[in-house]
Each structure stands twice: as C-alpha cells, then as structure tokens.
Amino acid sequence: MTTPGLRRHTGAACVLIVLAAAWWLASASGLVSPFLLPLPQTVLATGWELLADGTLGMHVAVSVGRILAGYSLAVALALPLAFLFGISPAVRQAFEPVLEFLRQVPPLAMMPLLILWLGIGEAQKVGIIVLACFFPIFLGALGGIAQCDPKLVEVGRVCGLRQWDILRRIVLPAALPSIVIGLRIALGQGWRALVGAELVASAAGLGYMIVDAEQLARTDIVIVGIFVIGTLGLLADFGVRRLIARTAPWLRQRTELTHA
Template structure:
C-alpha cells in the first residue's frame, strides 16, 4: 500500500495543482468564462454529453478509425521492414521515398486526399496510415538490422535457411523494437485522426471539437480535449501492459 501511495501521489499532486490554478483563474475573473469556463461548468457539460450518448458515439467512431488505420500502417511497415531485412538491396528502391514522406506532415496532404478520395473514410484512413507508418517502420528496421551477427552465424552453422533465420532469430530479437514502434505509432494515430476529423468529417471527436468551437461552446471543446487525452492515455497504457507481459518488461524503453 505504501509503494502504491508513493507511485501515485506525485501525479495526483500535479493534476490537483492544474485544477486548482484553473479554478482560481476562473474564480478571480482573470479570464472570461467564454475563453476559459470553470471546472464545474466543464464537468456539467461532460455529464450531459455522457447522458445523451454524444460523447461515446464520437469516441467510438474515432476509436474505430484509429484502429483501422493503425492496423493497415503496421502491416505495411512490417512488410517493408521485413523486405529490407531479408533483401537489403531492395531498400534502394524505396528508402529515399520513405525519407521524403517522413518529413511531410500528413495534414498537409488533406487537400489532395479530399480531391482524390472525397471526404469519406478513405481520406481519414490514409492520414492515419501516413502518420503512424514511419515511426513503426523505423523501429522495425532498427530491430531487424540491429540483430547480433553472431546469432545469425550460429543459425548458419545449424543449417538454417534465410527464412528460418528471420523467423527464429531476427524476429524474436527485434520484437522489443517492433512493439515500442507500435506504441509510438498508436500515439501518432490519435494525433492524426483529430486533425483529419476537423477538416474532413461530420462525426468523431475532432468534428465535435470543431463544431463546439463554431458554436462558442468552449466547455465542450475542453471536454473533447480531455476525452482525446484519456482515450490516448488508456490505449497507451494497455499497450505498455502488453509489452510488459510479452517481453517481461524488456521493451519498456524508459516508459513506466
């Protein structure tokens, strides 16, 4: 019990300090309620949105979009990473393209994507894929190319084929980097979907925030921000828990 208290006490104090400052600013009138509504008003809006089902509906839609785009991005990242690991010479054909698009913000592609794909689900899926592909791909390549050469030599001594060496040596060795890359990519997916939904959607958390801003409902905007942060945090913690279970903590890389 004492250990749990020590673990959760500092975060609790930090969160309490933020809400205290927020309450004092609103109470003293340093900012108008239009610019920064009070915590009580935000909480009331949160309860109303829960009761009406509005918040859960938009959250579910955003979650499904993130899941779809994330899975597609991982499949592509793993395929290209595996191709580079098994056929190193193939990297020359696409590596420069990867490095180029890695530096292009996905949201800058929205005008073209709307022109090509419309404002349907395809546009939002592509944006998520573009946002989450690169951190996963780079970590997957790091894991595969960083495999200990001595282990591969041992595999050769035992008569392993290239395919066997990949699945029995390289893949287990790279698993920590792969999972960490997936965890980072998941965070990028949440960041991308909100921007995409603000531009090319009629549902989802991003659209909810934009519509609330247009209606001058700052309290709903803050509720949406909290919903995004909590959803992203929970999915990240679940992923971190899976890493700890499957790798016995070896893949945390500094995350608690």
Template structure:
C-alpha cells in the same frame, strides 16, 4: 514497472493542473466564456454522455483509429522486413520513403481530399501516413541492431534463413518494434483528430469544431480532455498487454519509454 509512489506522483501533476485551472477560473481574471471552471466542463461532459453524443463521437474516432492503425501495421511490417532482407530493394525504395517521411500527414490532407473525397477513406489515409513510419523505422532499426553473432550461431546450429529470422532476428528486434508500435499509436490519434477538424460530420475532432462554432468552450474542453484520456488509456493498454504476454519485453521497453 510503475510503483504506487510513481502513480501517485503522476496523479498529483494532474490534480495540480486542475487546481490551478479552478483558481484561475474562480479569480475572475479570465472570462468564463474563455475558460469555464472545471465544474462546468464536468457538467457538460456528463450531459453529452447522457444524451449519447459524446459516446457516438468517441466510438467514431476509435473505429477510424483502429482501421487506419491496423492497415498501417499490415503495410509497414512486411515492407520493413523486405527492405531489411534485400539491400538492392532498400537502395531503390529508401530515397522515396525518406522523402515521404519528411511530409507532415496533415499537409497531404488537401490532396487526399481531392483523391479520396471527404469520407472514411481520406481519414484512413491520414492515419496510415502518420502511423506507417514509426512502425517501419522501429522494425528496420530493430533488425539492424540485431547482434550478427547471434545470427551466426543460429546458422551454425543448422537453422534455415526463415528460421533465423523467426527465432533469432525477430525476438532480438521486438523491443524496437514495440516502441515503434506505441509511438505510431500516438501519432495516429493526433493525426485523426486533426483530420476530423476538417470535412467531418462526426468524431471528437468534429465535436471540438462544433463547440467552437457554437461558442461553447466547455464542449471544446470536454473533447480535448476525452482525447487525452483515450490516448493515455490506449498506451496503458499496449503496455499492459506486453507486460502480460512478454514480461521480459516490458522491462526492456520501459527503459526506453516512448
């Protein structure tokens, strides 16, 4: 759990970056076209917020992330449990999954555009590919690390196979599963923004490209700052949810911060 002193130290690093940014911009060594001062970027952020464009692009990106991340969870969790329960099925599917895991999701974007077009399905596909394997590996790794003695104790107490999975294996593997979910959220966010840089008409990635095309570095920086802030808020949201619903789990995952 973060203490006030830890939060202060973390905020200090951001303040240092902003101060260095302001000094470089004010020194005149770098053209304001290439690096506008923080005050200009802040003014642009307020302007885009007031005219509704920033909120629109943000909501589009968040909606895409929620859909793609949710589908990745629905696919990865059952498949991971199936492969963990069946060694024969795992021997069949593991080589193919390992091959797909080595492929960067954005490298598959041209193929997904050909197959799915340039609409929402293509962007959902990119997010699913980015999120699937951290979740899948978190579940598989967590189940593999479950102490066999706990399983034997459960069986000796008369638990059925399903009860052993639900009451013994799943709680023991939850820390790894949660870490996989957290990592996948970050991966999905980065993949989404990359997908929005190409063949998109809305979203924060599109906003950045549009700012580049307009030679508006301030708009580009606004998009970058918003992306980073949303990513941090999403991770903090997951950690707060875990701390509220399962404090014991929060303590274990904090030590293995993703």
C-alpha cells in the same frame, strides 16, 4: 507497492490537484472570463450530459473506428515491407529514396491531396492515419532488424537453422523491442493526425465535436473533447504496454525504460 512507487504517485497526484485548483481559482475569481475558461464543475456537468445523451459515445466510436482501421492497415503494410528491406538490400536501395522523400512530408500536408483523391469520407481519414502511422512502424522494425546481434545469428547457423528459420526465430524476436516502440509511437501519431483531419473536414468524430463546439462558442464542450482525446490516448498506450508485458515478459524492463 514499493515506497518509491508510492512517492512517485503522490507527487503526480499533488501536481494534478494543484493544477485543478489553479484552474478553479482562475475561473471562479473572474481572473479569466468564465466564457473562455468555464469552471471545472461546469465542464464536468457538460461531460456527463454529453455522455448521457450518447453524443460523446458516438463521436468516440467514430474516431476509434477510424484509428483501428488506419492503424491495422499501416501495420499490415509497414511490417512486411520492413522485413523485405531487411533481407533484400536490392529492394532497399530501390525504394529508399522514395520513402525518404515521403517521410519528410507531414501527413497533414498531404490532406488537400487526399481530399481531392479520396473525398472527405472515411477513406480520407483512414488514409491520413495510415500515412501518420506507417513511418514510425516501418522505421522501428527496420532499425530493429538492422540491430539484430550477428552473434545470435551465428548461434542459429551453428544449430543448422535455414535462412527463414533464422529470420523467424532470431531476427524477428531480436527486432521486437524496436518494433514495439515503433508501434507505440505510431499509435500516438495516428491519434494526433486523426484529430487534425477531423478538425478540417468531418461530420463526426472527436475533432469534429471540438470544432463544432468552437463555432457554437461552447468552450466547455471543447475542453471535454480535449480531455477525452488525451484520456483515450493514455488508455491506448497503457493497453499496448499491458499487451507487451503479458505476451513478451522479457521486454517488460525495456519498454518501461522507453516509457518517457
């Protein structure tokens, strides 16, 4: 590990330790009521308890399952549509106003309608995630295709490539950095929208776990839930970046730059 890297990690660790200490102090000194802010060790014990009796695992499995379904569906819709737009200006002009309109509506604002249409079951949760994930993926891909260097396309034409091969061998890889950024943003947005949806109407999942604990006045469970949500989000993002670094080494540098 290089020295600047080490220094960066030391700094981050210091901030975390200071935050944890402040939390502990605020709670232990009685500055904040332990009912509103339980001690760190209480939260840790509750977390362990929830893990041991399988409650946490069940809620995580439900939430992650919904994310996987909604995210995959959004990818399957957004990427082909973006390429269709990229190669056909007519299609783009026809559909652009509708999509621009839909983009302005936050996914959670669509929830009442989705509940009426799809009920309060899995379909509605997955629907919310699809709505939240679609635009980051779609716009990322569209932007990437639009930014493809025409000079590289010329190289393909000089080599005698057909339109389809130019798309597959030049435009797609050139658009990949933007696509990847869209995929990363979409994952975060989807995760947020899901927890939101689970807060409103659900019988399982991390959002439900939090809101249920709130009604039972179990602040410790609420905090455990928040930590798990944040940690899973970080893990997913880390996973996506690792995947990119392994499958597309030339993107390593650029995805690092976009990791802000």
